[in-house]
Amino acid sequence: MTALPLSLQRGACPALSAPMMTGDGLLARIALIEAISPAQLADICRLALSHGNGMVDISARGNLQVRGLSETSAPHLDADVRGMNLPLREGLAVEVPPLAGMDGSEIADPRPLAQAIREGARDITGLAPKMAVVVDGGGVLRHSDLLADIRLVAMGKHDWKLVLGGTEDSGFVFNVLRETLVVDTVIGLLKQLKSLGNKARGRDLAGGLLVNEATHLAPSSSLALSRRSAGVATIDPSHMLGTSPSMTARKAASPFNLFALSNHLHAIGIGPAFGQAKAEDIIAVCDEATRLGIKSIKPALDHSLLFFGSEDACRSLRDFAGDNGFVTSSIDPRGHIAACSGSPACNSATIATHEIAAKAAAECGDLLDGSFKLHVTGCPKGCAHPQPAALALCGTADRVSLIAQGKASDQPFAFVSFADTNATLRHLADLVRSERRPSENSAACLARIGSDRLAAAATGRP
Ligand code: SF4
Known part of the structure; x- marks a missing residue:
């Protein structure tokens, strides 16, 4: 049998081509960077039925996970999913909230920065497998409670708070940067992490770079970064805005709501109880979404699926999903x-x-x-x-x-x-x-x- 590039070690990060062994077989993760159609999600679920045990997870970060694969079936799932030409994430996880660019309450659109960071990081190899960069534009659905090695949070149209490690509340606030400096700074920090080895995480950078070795420097000093990462990122103090007094994270809304978006679009968040469902149940919701004229869907934070369509279609889908056992309300325990x-x-x-x-x-x-x-x-x-x-x-x-x-x-x-x-x-x-x-x-x-x-x-x- 052909040797598989299986990620069998506990604690490893499962991926489509490197599934991880669990109690019910191999688990493969499908990470998307754009919306897909309900029909495409239904097709993924059909692959979960034919190659896995028919159970599908939606992770807390909004990744799809197909369970119960075997060493024989896992490569087939990999090939079949890749054959669907989905917007698969390859390489470093650079995540934006699921309503990015459509949310009128957003302070800034995080997608251009996220894309520039993805491109800038393409050649940086050897990072920790679960390394994550979050770029959060400050809209109604936030990634504040998700852990991130490097987090950017919009503080103004062109100003971004940079946080190392933890959640938005618990992470180490490096500073607030002007937008023109953000990409170079993040790429510099990623190179710094690469130099520390594939176990290094953002919190290590915060502790070593900014606290232990620079005890005489305020965490917000530009010198804190430029001294310790020569040739990586140098910040001109004139571009630094200093720490903001209002840096506490705003409480994020639950995804299990109806959202009014730009261009008369709406989104409805539904999710399987405890993040896991039978593939047939998700297929039924996707088929109903297609029948209602809903054209796109994003797996999203808090084990949710966000469906995008007209208000009427979203309300009808919410009723259908609720009748079929899905979580459809922010007050569902x-x-x-x-x-x-x-x-x-x-x-x-x-x-x-x-x-x-x-x-x-x-x-x-x-x-x-x-x-x-x-x-x-x-x-x-x-x-x-x-x-x-x-x-x-x-x-x-x-x-x-x-x-x-x-x-x-x-x-x-x-x-x-x-x-x-x-x-x-x-x-x-x-x-x-x-x-x-x-x-x-x-x-x-x-x-x-x-x-x-x-x-x-x-x-x-x-
Ligand atoms: S899924 Fe649960 S039981 Fe399994 S390793 Fe994770 S925390 Fe432990």
């Missing part, structure tokens, strides 16, 4: 849970995450008010939500750990058996309901209650 594939789909999982998540959505709706993502993960790797969460449930070898205000790998405040997990969640939801102050959301209430009292409620201690 299922949209406020980040659950990885779990058992049995992933061979690292020790718990059936979707079973816990579905019960939690049905039983703890008032806890899931949209102020935080309940993280339900099959192991401490935390694929579905790499960031800290107000509350996380994590499968361990023989039970489930509960973590407050942290990542799945952080210190738990309690352990419960798998069988008791949903009952425990109900106790925590009851506690939040009884403790919640007027105008306080669940995330703030959980933080105020604190780990000790959460542990007492979880374990039934007085």
Whole structure:
């Protein structure tokens, strides 16, 4: 048998030509940089049925993932998808929000910068496999909560905040740059990362370049970059705007809404519960979209699919998808849970995450008010939500750990058996309901209650 370029190591980044082994076979990721038609998405789903096990994921970053491939079928999927002439992403991930260029509330259109960075980075090899650049124009749908090695956020028509590592809130703000400097600066930072090896990430650059080695320099100093990256990027201080007092990220809207866009276009966001659906179910929605005259679709953030069409068509599709079990509303509690594939789909999982998540959505709706993502993960790797969460449930070898205000790998405040997990969640939801102050959301209430009292409620201690 021909040797496959399979990415079998855990932690590797799956791709169309380098699928990753999971509990239900190989997983191939299809990353798109433009919209496709509903008919094309339906065709991808048919390929998932013929080459995989018929399960399709939409990742938190809006990538399609085909599951259950074999060593024999994976190359066929690769060839068949490439034969469709889709706008596939090759090389570095440079991501823009899905409504970019169509959103009247956008401060600046991020697409030209993103394209220039893609082109400038084409020859930069050897970067970390999951390296990501986000260019966010500041519209209604934002990438603020997605991790990025390098993030650009529009602060004005021609001014971009550059953030290294983390989310928009947790990352290291390098500075605000004039647009003319942005591409050279980002390419310079990517070359710097390349020189640090294929494990280096944006946060490493922030720590080493701007803090440890330049302790006498303010993070916003132009010297911080130009001194440490000679020959890579040099910033003229006259182009630097300094850090802005209003740099806190605006809360991003949920994609599960109806959006009015430019040129009388609308978009409706729908999504499979917990980011995963049977291919037949997605095909049914795509067929209905085609029947309604919807011409384009983008897989998008938060495990969503954005369909673009007339207002009437979008509303009709929302009703159809809702009747068929999809998340279609920002207040659906299922949209406020980040659950990885779990058992049995992933061979690292020790718990059936979707079973816990579905019960939690049905039983703890008032806890899931949209102020935080309940993280339900099959192991401490935390694929579905790499960031800290107000509350996380994590499968361990023989039970489930509960973590407050942290990542799945952080210190738990309690352990419960798998069988008791949903009952425990109900106790925590009851506690939040009884403790919640007027105008306080669940995330703030959980933080105020604190780990000790959460542990007492979880374990039934007085
Ligand atoms: S977080 Fe979930 S999907 Fe990721 S490796 Fe662990 S069990 Fe598998």
